[in-house]
Amino acid sequence: MVKTVIAVAECKSYNSDTVAMAMKDCLSHLGGLDSIISSDDKVLLKPNMLQAALPEENVTTHPAIVEAVAQEVLDRGATPLIGDSPGGKFKDMEKFWKLTGFKAVSEKLDVELVNFESAGFNILKRNGRKYPICKTVLESDVVINLPKIKTHSLTIFTCALKNMYGSVPGLSKVDFHRKNPKPYAFSERVVDIYALSKPNLTLVDGLCAMEGAGPSGGDAKPLNMILSSRDGLALDTYICHILGMTPSKVASNRIAIQQGLGEGDINNMDIRGWQPPIIDDFKWPSNIYYSLEMVPSSLARAIMKLWWSRPAINQKKCQNCNVCVESCPVESMQSGALVPEINYEHCINCLCCMEFCPHQAFYENKSSLYSFISRFLDSDKF
Ligand code: SF4
Numbered sequence: 142m143v144k145t146v147i148a149v150a151e152c153k154s155y156n157s158d159t160v161a162m163a164m165k166d167c168l169s170h171l172g173g174l175d176s177i178i179s180s181d182d183k184v185l186l187k188p189n190m191l192q193a194a195l196p197e198e199n200v201t202t203h204p205a206i207v208e209a210v211a212q213e214v215l216d217r218g219a220t221p222l223i224g225d226s227p228g229g230k231f232k233d234m235e236k237f238w239k240l241t242g243f244k245a246v247s248e249k250l251d252v253e254l255v256n257f258e259s260a261g262f263n264i265l266k267r268n269g270r271k272y273p274i275c276k277t278v279l280e281s282d283v284v285i286n287l288p289k290i291k292t293h294s295l296t297i298f299t300c301a302l303k304n305m306y307g308s309v310p311g312l313s314k315v316d317f318h319r320k321n322p323k324p325y326a327f328s329e330r331v332v333d334i335y336a337l338s339k340p341n342l343t344l345v346d347g348l349c350a351m352e353g354a355g356p357s358g359g360d361a362k363p364l365n366m367i368l369s370s371r372d373g374l375a376l377d378t379y380i381c382h383i384l385g386m387t388p389s390k391v392a393s394n395r396i397a398i399q400q401g402l403g404e405g406d407i408n409n410m411d412i413r414g415w416q417p418p419i420i421d422d423f424k425w426p427s428n429i430y431y432s433l434e435m436v437p438s439s440l441a442r443a444i445m446k447l448w449w450s451r452p453a454i455n456q457k458k459c460q461n462c463n464v465c466v467e468s469c470p471v472e473s474m475q476s477g478a479l480v481p482e483i484n485y486e487h488c489i490n491c492l493c494c495m496e497f498c499p500h501q502a503f504y505e506n507k508s509s510l511y512s513f514i515s516r517f518l519d520s521d522k523f
């Protein structure tokens with residue numbers, strides 16, 4: 142049986158030359174980029190550009206990764222493009238490009254930046270559901286997925302599969318959150334979108350991951366590696382494994398395995414290059430909403446009155462910018478004199494506000510019962 146190849150390179154610094162060398166090393170274990178792109182190809186690079194955040198804030202794919210891949214593409218005579226659709230409603234794309242460092246990469250290498258919000262989309266169907274997918278994703282000859290390893294308050298984990306969620310332009314992303322507040326149903330959408338925009342190659346920024354309250358308010362966790370594979374599911378599975386998480390406990394992994402979208406068995410993977418150690422102190426988010434998947438909605442609602450974890454705003458950190466208010470898919474937030482107000486009666490706990498806050502001002506406010514139960518469930522990673 143032919144095993145799925147995962148290439149790993151050790152890389153301890155975001156210095157451009159160091160990343161470029163590690164990138165070459167990583168790609169060499171996959172047979173190089175020549176086996177994937179031709180000289181006349183249009184190659185879309187799809188980083189994680191969740192927020193208009195500086196590279197050192199650790200929320201977005203580091204520009205050194207994007208630069209190294211763009212250079213590899215240029216060296217083969219092909220044409221790279223850099224594009225993504227950020228989260229939230231406020232879309233001053235110039236600010237996103239500038240702060241993330243992607244604009245500097247674009248200017249240095251003369252690479253086009255593609256605004257997914259204005260590039261147009263086609264409506265595609267999967268599993269009976271409709272999705273607007275950016276035309277640039279669909280029309281590029283090759284798509285290279287460039288995620289960052291992060292925890293996610295709702296889905297637990299975000300990397301290869303979840304990064305392609307940005308193929309959907311505009312507020313449809315928020316709408317999918319609104320219609321699917323539970324982790325499993327939302328993960329089904331994540332997997333659909335990954336399948337519809339399936340990248341040819343994934344290269345993971347694993348130099349410095351985000352642990353704890355990801356994908357924007359967590360802590361930096363150096364892992365010192367770049368990983369790559371043609372199979373995004375295999376990458377997500379392997380990364381969960383080395384970070385001490387049972388891969389099948391992440392719903393998107395489970396769903397993608399069921400749908401045959403890639404390899405989900407560690408035993409069927411051929412890990413080439415640097416062999417990273419198992420990291421047993423990685424901090425995962427305390428997401429016990431998965432337990433609610435098992436009970437009927439009416440019972441879940443009754444339980445939630447006593448057993449809840451809600452987004453709350455730290456007044457000292459809040460800049461009252463209202464990004465969260467605009468990002469709430471069910472309009473359960475409104476502007477306030479000092480900080481926005483949250484109407485918990487209408488809140489569906491999608492955590493979009495937490496995800497899109499550019500100042501990491503949100504924290505999880507837990508009921509006593511929730512804190513008590515979490516202690517037991519967390520001991521086995523849910
Ligand atoms: S919580 Fe965050 S997003 Fe909301 S107003 Fe405050 S700083 Fe802005």
Ligand code: SF4
Nearest residue numbers: 469488489491492494
């Ligand atoms: S308040 Fe926050 S968690 Fe609640 S529905 Fe709005 S965005 Fe989602």
